[in-house]
Amino acid sequence: MSAVNVGMPRARLPEIDPSAYEAAPGAPLVDTFGRVHRDLRISLTDRCSLRCTYCMPEQGNEWLARESILTVDEIERVARIAAAAGVTTFRLTGGEPLLRRDVVDVVARLAAVRGPDGPVQIAMTTNGIRLPELLPDLVAAGLSRVNVSIDTIRRDRFAALTRRDRLPEVLEGIAAAAASDLRPLKLNAVAMRGVNDDELVELVEFAVSQGAQLRFIEQMPLDAGHTWDRAQMVTREEILGALSARWELTPVPGRGGAPAERWRLDGGPDTVGVIASVTAPFCGDCDRLRLTADGQLRNCLFSTTEFDLVPLLRGGAGDDDLDGMLRACILRKLPGHAIDDPGFLQPARGMNAIGG
Template structure:
């Protein structure tokens, strides 16, 4: 079992397939992506090898992220390859949803188990303001279709932004009243290039939590391979709520996830200064050396992300490693 010096066990790998994205969300890529980085993306064999090494170390869940993973032309092959690795029990993906209607059936057939779709507003004009795209109706249609498919879970991710969606909680709650999807409100995190934006838009998720509890929502326990969200349910709602609050007390205490970038670097934390290259060891089908480097690296994982101390690490924006 992959375990660090603080007895945290890592069963969840977030694997970035690309840094590129076709949306320009103003909290992530207001100036668009650096598309030159696509030349260095890990290939299918490298993906198989690194996932195999993690699986042998106890990883059971892999989430495919970006940037936008749907920009990979071999995405269906990636899903099928990852799902075929012995020991991997669940393959999930985070996407902006622009290909949901067209490609959902292909993804499910290849072995996709769950999908998270980013929707930062249910108002078309606000959605366009945040993302630079006028695709909200077809994305929502794709979510409805996904929720009716054989996927185990469908989640909607919303980054809380004070001046954009800060007052949309009633609309979002109404959205999940009849839909069996899990809504995730994510606190805006400070990165290397968004200091002014963070100060203007950050909302403390604790205020949302208080509102939910006052309205009869109850918190439930999460599974060992679940992400960092605090989860809430209500008997009158088909969907559920989740809050990801990286500034909350003991947020890092039960961390169960590691990240590998689209260039083959191991991120021990989203906000780390140092990344460990795995790429040279991803050229061989022998998983031993790769497992050894991962194990040794994890022993250097720090106890916290230190966001409270304004340490944002070397992550300039979240498209680099998928948030």
């Protein structure tokens, strides 16, 4: 098994007993710190219909070559092997996953996958722009849940932040999701100083009006231009402070491996979430793997190492070989992302190429 370094390693990788690669197919995906992995994030494309300033440049993007993108058959094969090893949720991401022409087929094929405990769950993170058009077919194909990204509900701000004047289309997508049976419906917002930090309460009120849970995300060092500045990040404590001025916040217990901490608003039933990957990381409970659109396995969003499945998928390798690569990737997972480490290096890929 070999890994491809996509940047200098930020920490020494744990020593691995070679016999660990020989775990029987179907055994749980457990890393050297005892974390059991049940969630695979699958990026369908690095392309997007928006150009959010914190994610990618407006122009000059070098897109993945079409022939490098995994086919539906290849995605399904990896998913089937992962499900046999205990993965129970597949989240489709991008870029913007709804830009992929065969996205409905991808959902249908993955929804048919069965693991040891039965059917898997298919979730998706999207900007919502094509949801009114595609949601009925996606639901019929087996989509279980949807998250929609929306950082502002003010049209001028949206146009400046995304470099596209498409807020009405996003709002139509959210309305379509709210009218569907997909629950829970979650709206994701990156909190940004001087951009939308005066809009936090307004965003939560909008989410509640749609029957959705707003989840604020601390801005992470994943921009393609590598201009992230921790001093400019709106922290978990600042977010909670702003919301506490409007609601009484009561913690919701039982977070488990979920990335978001949740609080009830004035006793519930409505809730708000915060994903504080920088100031309150949840690495110790992380149960996620990532598969990029071009077939690279990543064991952490901030990893500088990738495991290339393409030679196996297109070179005649058996399912046991692919299972072994999944386990090799898991066994190389570090205890945490080390953002606070002086030697931390931002991943070479931007968020759109890694997958949200």
